Amino acid sequence: MRIAYLEDDKVQSAVMKEWLEAEGYVCRAFDNADAFMRELRHETYDLLIMDWELPEKSGVEVLSWLRGDREWDLPVFFITHRDGEADIIEALEKGADDYLAKPVNREIMLARIKALVRRHSGRRDHLEVSGFSLNKDNKTLTLNGEPVDMTEKEFQLAWMLFTNIGRLLSRDHLLESIWGFGPGLMTRTVDTHISRLRRKLGLTPENGWRLKAVYHQGYRLEQLTEQE
Structure with a gap:
């Protein structure tokens, strides 16, 4: 934390x-x-x-x-x-x-x-949102009832994003919370994992989601409305 x-x-x-x-x-x-x-x-x-x-x-x-x-x-x-x-x-x-x-x-x-x-x-260890089900205890994620094959780091990243929908998470925050790296480290680790999650979980506008990169800051997961 x-x-x-x-x-x-x-x-x-x-x-x-x-x-x-x-x-x-x-x-x-x-x-x-x-x-x-x-x-x-x-x-x-x-x-x-x-x-x-x-x-x-x-x-x-x-x-x-x-x-x-x-x-x-x-x-x-x-x-x-x-x-x-x-x-x-x-x-x-x-x-x-x-x-x-x-x-x-x-x-x-x-x-x-x-x-x-x-x-x-809220002491959450389980999260349900729009077809996604995340279980923090056993680090599993299902989409529409089907399990998604994920590494532990991918799950931790998904958990942080889904429990902070709409909130910008800085790269340093993600690196420190998930990988234990110090601030300011130049690495593509977060970007690579974000790309994998976007693909594995279908976090795209056509599916009602936007996993947005905010230049020089970090990432924000947004749930889109029909108008968007």
Whole structure:
């Protein structure tokens, strides 16, 4: 899972990043809101963790941008020194999913993250959509009741795409989540697997789908309407 973390306290940031990566998460830390927002314009993440008090824009301003201008449904976790009742209410009403006051207890923080991810994913291990049936437990996919022969990586890619229909997934996100590669790696791995999935699953406009490459960013699976 990819996490973007906005925190201007470098000591706090380093400790949190170490805790998260020790749990197997991929964590990118940012110390100012503008850099964080620039990153989110072209990269994708599974969870955002933010402080409130920042040197340029407040965490609540960033949250309003996410929920308003970007209209993103990503889980957002506030971790901040501000622990007043009015502050907590304001953050939650503006779209935060959880709120934790500093100082942070490692085990509580990790438990909150796991709960957030469970709630956001709905604990799905099976997915049915327009003739496709995906089973995460045994990594199988059927189309109109017929099994599709797939490698494990192809299934993982299909699962990410079908559980994020309409959402742009960056190449780095896919590489890190499925293959465990670091960011910025120049490889055709994702492109090759996307091409195979498009062919194997018939993800084409005539079948009501578009598996779209977004230049210099990533891929988006779109389910088309009859008008499209």
